[in-house]
Amino acid sequence: MAQDYYALLGVDKKASPEEIKKAFHKLAHEHHPDKGGNETKFKEINEAYQVLSNKEKRAQYDQFGTTFDQARAGGYSGQGAGGFNWQDFTGGAGGFNTSGNYGNINFDDLGDVFGDLFGFGGGRRGKTSNRRHKGEDINISMTLDFLQAVFGVEKIINLEKMSTCNRCHGEGAEPNSKIITCPQCKGSGQVRIEQRTFFGAFNTVSICPTCQGAGKKPEQFCKECHGSGRLKNKEEIKINVPAGINDGETVKMSGAGHKGEHGASNGDLYITFNVRTDPEFRRDGYNILSQHIINIVQASLGDKIEIKTLDGLVILKIPAGTQSGKIFVLKGKGVPVLQGGGRRGDHLIEIIVRIPEKLSRSQKKLLEELGQDL
Numbered sequence: 001m002a003q004d005y006y007a008l009l010g011v012d013k014k015a016s017p018e019e020i021k022k023a024f025h026k027l028a029h030e031h032h033p034d035k036g037g038n039e040t041k042f043k044e045i046n047e048a049y050q051v052l053s054n055k056e057k058r059a060q061y062d063q064f065g066t067t068f069d070q071a072r073a074g075g076y077s078g079q080g081a082g083g084f085n086w087q088d089f090t091g092g093a094g095g096f097n098t099s100g101n102y103g104n105i106n107f108d109d110l111g112d113v114f115g116d117l118f119g120f121g122g123g124r125r126g127k128t129s130n131r132r133h134k135g136e137d138i139n140i141s142m143t144l145d146f147l148q149a150v151f152g153v154e155k156i157i158n159l160e161k162m163s164t165c166n167r168c169h170g171e172g173a174e175p176n177s178k179i180i181t182c183p184q185c186k187g188s189g190q191v192r193i194e195q196r197t198f199f200g201a202f203n204t205v206s207i208c209p210t211c212q213g214a215g216k217k218p219e220q221f222c223k224e225c226h227g228s229g230r231l232k233n234k235e236e237i238k239i240n241v242p243a244g245i246n247d248g249e250t251v252k253m254s255g256a257g258h259k260g261e262h263g264a265s266n267g268d269l270y271i272t273f274n275v276r277t278d279p280e281f282r283r284d285g286y287n288i289l290s291q292h293i294i295n296i297v298q299a300s301l302g303d304k305i306e307i308k309t310l311d312g313l314v315i316l317k318i319p320a321g322t323q324s325g326k327i328f329v330l331k332g333k334g335v336p337v338l339q340g341g342g343r344r345g346d347h348l349i350e351i352i353v354r355i356p357e358k359l360s361r362s363q364k365k366l367l368e369e370l371g372q373d374l
Contacts, residue, residue, distance in 0.1 A: 005048035005061060013062070017053065024049040025248035028272055032141050042139055046250065046270060135162060135230075135258035135267035142271055144241065146278035150310060150335050152243035156236060159269075162258040163233040165225040170263050172227040173218030180219050182211035189215040212262045230259040239271065243336040244286065247275035280308060286335040286345030291352055294318060299353040309333045309347050316349065324353035 006013050009023040027045045031037035051057045138161060144153065164170040173179070181187040185208035192203050207213040221227035237256060245251070250272045257267025282289045292307060302320035306313050309330060316328060327350050334345025359367070 003044060003048070005052055008044055008048040009052065011052075020049070020052050021248075024053070028248060028250075029274075032272065033139065039139070043137070046139065049250075133260060134265040135260035137267040137270060138257045139270045139272070141274055142239075142241075143274045143276065144245070145276050146281065146283075147310070148241065149245050149247070149273065149275040150243065150283075152245070152336075153241045155239045155241060157239060158234055158236055160232060160234050162230045163235055164259055165222060165229055165231045167224040168222035168229060170229040170259070171218075172222055172225065172229040172262055174220040174222055177221075178219040179216050182208060182215055182217045184208055184210040185215065187215040189213040228261045229263050230261060237269070241273070242338055244338040244340070245273050245275075246283070247273065249273055281310070283335060284348075286337050288334045288345065288347045289350070290347070291350045292316075293352045293354050294322075295354055296356075298322075299324070299351075307349060310335075318351070322351055322353070324351065326351045 006015070009020060009027065011019055011023050015023075024045065028042065028049075031042045031045060033039040033042060051061050138159065140157070140159070142155065142157070165172075168174070182189075185191050189208055189211060190205050190213065191208050192205050194201055194203050208215075211217045218227070222229070225231050237253075239253070242251070250270055253269040253271065255266040256269035259266050280290055288310060290308070292305065294303065294305065298305070298318055299322045300320065302322070303318045304315050305318055307316045307330075310333060314330065314333075316330075327348055330347040330349065332344045333347035337343045337345065356363075
C-alpha cells in the first residue's frame with residue numbers, strides 16, 4: 001500500500017507550508033541515520049517533504065495521490081471486470097508525472113503485456129527499454145556554525161560510496177576481453193517470459209539480466225567488480241555551502257550519490273544542515289534579531305553607541321527619550337537571500353533600558369528632584 005505523505009509527516013491535509021516544514025525538521029532530526037535513526041524512514045520523510053513543500057507537486061498529489069486509489073473518486077476504478085486490478089502492474093507505488101511514467105513503470109513499454117492479454121493494439125513486439133537504473137541516493141547531515149550558514153562556506157567531506165571501477169572504468173569487462181553476443185537473449189537485449197494467470201497465459205518482455213539490454217556482453221567479466229562496473233571506495237567531495245542556508249534545510253547535489261551499475265548514471269547526494277545557535281544573534285528568516293542594553297541616562301538624553309552586526313561594529317544613534325523595547329532597523333545588514341542576487345535581510349535591534357536596582361543617596365536625591373520637574 002502506498003504511503004500517505006501527510007501521515008508520514010504527521011500533519012493535516014490542510015497544513016500550512018510552515019507547519020509542514022516544522023514537522024519535517026523535527027522528524028529529520030529524529031530519524032537521521034547519522035544520529036542512529038532509521039535510514040529508510042528518513043528517505044520516506046524526505047520524499048514526502050519534497051512533494052508537499054512544492055506547491056505544484058502538492059496540488060498534483062492532492063488530486064491523484066501516489067496510486068490510482070485516490071483517482072477513483074473522480075470516476076476511475078482501479079479494478080475492472082472479473083476482479084482485474086491495475087495495481088498488479090503498477091505495484092501500487094509512484095505517482096503521475098508529465099513524462100508518462102508511473103512509478104518505475106513506463107506505459108509506453110506495456111504494449112506487449114496488454115496486447116497479448118487483451119488482444120488490442122498489437123503491442124510493441126521486438127522492442128524494449130534499455131534504460132538502466134541510476135545509482136542510489138545518499139543522505140547525510142552537516143553541522144555549521146552560525147556565521148558559516150549566514151555567509152556560506154566551503155566544506156570537504158569524505159564519503160564511502162559506490163564509484164566507477166578503476167580496473168574496467170565502469171565497462172564491467174576485463175581489460176582486452178572480447179565483446180560477444182549475449183548467449184541468454186541471443187543479441188536482442190530482451191527476454192520473453194510466459195506468465196500464467198486466471199486469464200490464461202501471456203508473455204511479458206523485460207530487459208535481459210545478463211547484458212542489461214545491450215545485446216552483447218564481455219567474454220570475461222571484470223575480476224574486481226564482477227561485471228557491475230562499480231566498487232565501494234572512499235571519495236573526497238568539495239561542498240560549497242550557499243550563503244543564507246537555514247537550520248534543517250536540505251540541499252541536493254545532483255550526480256554525487258552512488259554510481260549506478262553497468263555504466264548507469266550516479267544517484268544524488270542530499271545534505272541536511274544543522275546550524276549551531278549564536279549567543280548574540282537570533283535568526284528570523286533572512287532577518288537578524290539582537291538586543292542592546294542602555295542606561296536611563298542614555299535613554300533620556302540620547303547617545304551614540306556601538307552595535308555588533310554580522311559585518312562588525314557600527315555606530316547607532318539613540319535619540320533622546322528612547323523607550324525600552326524600541327526597535328531600530330539596520331537595512332541590508334541581515335542574512336544574504338538564497339539566490340537573491342546579493343540581497344540581504346535586515347538587522348533588527350531591540351533597545352532595553354536598564355533600571356538600576358540600587359541607588360546611592362545622591363542618586364536618589366537627583367531623581368527625586370527630576371521627578372518634581374516632570
